[in-house]
Amino acid sequence: MKNITLIAAIGKNNELGKDNNLLWRIKEDLKFFKENTIGKTILMGSKTFYSLPGLLPNRKHVVLTKQDLKLDPSVVILHSVEEALQYIESLNEEVMIIGGGQIYKEFIDYSNKLLITEIDDEKEADTFFPLIKKQVWKKEILSEHEENNIKYKHILYTRKN
Numbered sequence: 001m002k003n004i005t006l007i008a009a010i011g012k013n014n015e016l017g018k019d020n021n022l023l024w025r026i027k028e029d030l031k032f033f034k035e036n037t038i039g040k041t042i043l044m045g046s047k048t049f050y051s052l053p054g055l056l057p058n059r060k061h062v063v064l065t066k067q068d069l070k071l072d073p074s075v076v077i078l079h080s081v082e083e084a085l086q087y088i089e090s091l092n093e094e095v096m097i098i099g100g101g102q103i104y105k106e107f108i109d110y111s112n113k114l115l116i117t118e119i120d121d122e123k124e125a126d127t128f129f130p131l132i133k134k135q136v137w138k139k140e141i142l143s144e145h146e147e148n149n150i151k152y153k154h155i156l157y158t159r160k161n
Ligand SMILES: NC(=O)c1ccc[n+]([C@@H]2O[C@H](COP(=O)([O-])OP(=O)(O)OC[C@H]3O[C@@H](n4cnc5c(N)ncnc54)[C@H](OP(=O)(O)O)[C@@H]3O)[C@@H](O)[C@H]2O)c1
Pocket: 007, 008, 009, 010, 015, 016, 017, 018, 019, 020, 021, 022, 023, 044, 045, 046, 047, 048, 049, 051, 064, 065, 066, 067, 078, 079, 080, 081, 098, 099, 100, 101, 102, 103, 104, 106, 127
């Protein structure tokens, strides 16, 4: 198992996004995302990359695409899951997978941690996080919060042996 963590914010139905946008903007949760990705390598699909406001400071960006994209020279571009797994292996450090739906689905079986913001709300969506199987993942509630009448929890899932 590689040193891979998936980090995501999901609703009650595992919803992640709609029209290439996030469904919620919870200020304190965006801070949690920052704290847990700063100084690290972040890997994402091209759609998530284009949904960002720009390059996120102090993080190494790795983007998966099947296309010949011309991105900022600091961005590492990879073209398959296999290539990404080899790259991650070569780094010898924790890599944070930041989305979106396609990428989470392709990497969940290779990851050993899921850092999930579970939001107690539901919204119409077109992108979903994969099912977190109880028999595979051990759940630990890290903290519980509320912002603008929306309750949410930070949960750490670690892979059972
Ligand atoms: N709630 C959250 O925590 C969270 C986090 C991240 C994203 N999101 C949301 O999720 C949505 C985006 O997710 P998405 O599923 O549509 O897209 P995505 O996973 O971000 O990106 C999909 C793209 O990644 C590339 N890709 C995927 N698998 C690949 C492979 N095996 N080899 C090479 N390239 C590969 C392809 O790019 P090309 O088409 O360029 O070939 C594909 O079109 C947005 O709504 C975003 O806001 C939510």
